[in-house]
Amino acid sequence: MLGLPRRWLRQLYYLSGFLVVAIILIAVANQQHVIHIQDYIPISLTPSFFQPSADSYIVDIAIKDCYTYNSGNKNCGVPKLSEGKFGKITTEDIGQWIKIDKDLALGSGWFKKQFFSYKAIQSSALSEIDTSKEEDGNKLVVIDIAISNxxxxxxxxxxxxxxxxxxxxxxxxxxxxxxxxxxxxxxxxxxxxxxxxxxxxxxxxxxxxxxxxxxxxxxxxxxxxxxxxxxxxxxxxxxxxxxxxxxxxxxxxxxxxxxxxxxxxxxxxxxxxxxxxxxxxxxxxxxxxxxxxxxxxxxxxxxKSGWKYKSNGVWLKYGPPSDNAVTGIDILFGEDSVDPRPNWRLIKDGSLTDVNTQNDKRAYLSIRKGDKVNYKLPKYQSPLKVNKNGKFKILQVADLHFSTGVGECRDPVPGSSKKGCEADPRTIQFLEKVLDIEKPDFVVLTGDQIFGETAPDAETAVFKALYPFIKRKIPFAVTLGNHDSEGSLKRSEIMSLSSNLPFSLSSLGPESVDGYGNYVLTVEAPLSRNPAMSLYFLDSHSYSQNPKVNPGYDWIKESQLQFVEAAHADLKKAIDAYTHIHLSMAFFHIPLPEYKNLNQPFIGEHREGITAPRYNTGARAVLGKLGVKVISVGHDHCNDYCLQDIQDKDTDQENKMWLCYGGGVGEGGYGGYGGYVRRLRVFEINTNNAEIKSWKRAENEPERDFDTQILVTDGNVVNY
Structure with a gap:
């Protein structure tokens, strides 16, 4: 009887190994166009922001209305399969119209929506299509796009x-x-x-x-x-x-x-x-x-050149299929929109015409040419590593509160600057000044990158939030706040989008763990690959799922605490091999209940109430046992203090930790507590003496740092 379970385990082991190898081979084969995964998995089952693979060529575009009474139909606003270039296509396996699931009117139309669709055809199917009636010879696919102004x-x-x-x-x-x-x-x-x-x-x-x-x-x-x-x-x-x-x-x-x-x-x-x-x-x-x-x-x-006018200000240029043909189209909104993806071109020469968008939220096309780029390649992903001088600098960016369009400033300082104030451009200007001054090795965004109620197109807001780091090639990590998913994308989609961009070290995290964005990163030592630091990222969720019993905000779940404990155990051997003192920090959005213990030493400003969850799952204690010395959050915009929290004081189990706020940076989020000026927090880690130091910079004087304090030295929390 004892041999039977072992045999099963061996068989499961072999099967798992086979599946892993098979998945890798399939992925490589799809990348090299030996097979086409989309032939077996319908495009409709993938998230809306993922584009067809590069062996699908775009041959036509259309903009159609979808009336409110029929908006529940997924094909509402999509042309018929027989419409457009090449006429009738027999099956969706060969080609189909793909709707970009974004209302061009951003919900402002009472009776109808407008959708942009493009007709994509598999490269292998082009040879099977009867092109004898085509007047353009080999001008079969779209190779460029222009927009009228x-x-x-x-x-x-x-x-x-x-x-x-x-x-x-x-x-x-x-x-x-x-x-x-x-x-x-x-x-x-x-x-x-x-x-x-x-x-x-x-x-x-x-x-x-x-x-x-x-x-x-x-x-x-x-x-x-x-x-x-x-x-x-x-x-x-x-x-x-x-x-x-x-x-x-x-x-x-x-x-x-x-x-x-x-x-x-x-x-x-x-x-x-x-x-x-x-x-x-x-x-x-x-x-x-x-x-x-x-x-x-x-x-x-x-x-003769291949240019043809279609509609709504869109011109298409046709040419032969090639690696330089257009293979993806996206739509972003607002004159301040950007596309951080290096193989995409946002066409800002003109916006779509005859669509019901507001002036500051005009619809712009962004196009991709050639193959999809894998942003997980070493060119766009490199391990975090302490500098040769033993230092590593982290910039925390909390509560950007970006919108679709420029957004409106809330409680700007000075108050006289409110007239004509554009929130997102002003926030970016401050953020980029600090980036140029500090030149951080790593950036952590601790939630509410998006102000959902002002972001009818969340993708546009995400791209704006992450573009300053991508263009500077600074690695970054993202956690979610309570407002991020209140726009057009769900939490899983926001996290997936943020994770699949160049220089993003973010991750969706295991499916078995509550929330999205639970992951651990390590910072390698200067002269080895041993981890000098462990950085824990957790989803602090949004609002309480049981407000009658526990009103207010949600809390970190047991499955998340088990996850970080398991991750720490997996790193234990590598941590022990590190010849210096290992340091650990944690980042998320909503503060823990322990942030309310203000009868302890703190440095910085406490201007507003601490909106921590009422239910305490012991996350502070678990992270303390794992060696975390500093936790930093966002959420309460006008609090920016670091609180020295001590548990089990004067016992053998005494544990000290710094509980910090990043301070709100976004002009699109509230301020208003006694003339609070937007700010950013910096952490500098020195592995030579196991030190963590912190300071802040404010919008009114970004050149001057303030509230400098040493949080940890020799691996121990400094007493104040």
């Missing part, structure tokens, strides 16, 4: 009617080879322009009387040109862009550009015969003094 594009001379995007004009202009005939044409356009003709290059040897005649001539020509332009403007009809995404007609110029700006030289010949040929030649404009005039391509040139 009508108010700006129409200011370009000759582009008033067609409003071709500047992005496209730049391409044609840079590839155009200009000759003498083009120079003459530009001169004629310059003569007819509305600008003051101060750039006329008159011959230096002409008499003053001749100069006056020539200037009078130019003024006459200018007046005639203005009259001609005014008459022509009355005849122009506004070009209405086709709204059907299947209509690939390019908005046309009513006339060729040369004709539109053509000037009749005979009409401009002076009546008097007193002027010599030399004087006529003097009316010339230097090619060096000409104002820049864009080359406006004809509709034939536009079509």
């Amino acid at each position: 009508p108010s700006e594009d129409s200011k370009i001379k000759g582009n008033e009617k067609s409003k071709i995007p500047q992005y496209i004009l730049d391409h044609f202009h840079s590839s155009k080879i200009f000759g003498d005939s083009d120079h003459e044409d530009l001169i004629e356009k310059a003569k007819a322009s509305e600008k003051n003709p101060t750039k006329i290059d008159l011959d230096r040897d002409k008499e003053n009387s001749t100069s006056k005649k020539l200037n009078d001539l130019v003024e006459k020509e200018k007046a005639e040109a203005e009259a001609a332009e005014a008459a022509k403007e009355k005849e122009f009809e506004e070009v209405i862009a086709p709204q059907d995404p299947n209509n690939d007609v390019v908005p046309e110029n009513e006339e060729d550009n040369d004709d539109e700006n053509e000037t009749n030289d005979n009409d401009k010949e002076p009546e008097s015969n007193e002027e010599s040929p030399k004087e006529k030649r003097a009316v010339e404009i230097s090619r060096h003094d000409l104002s820049r005039t864009m080359y406006i391509p004809s509709k034939e040139e536009i079509a």
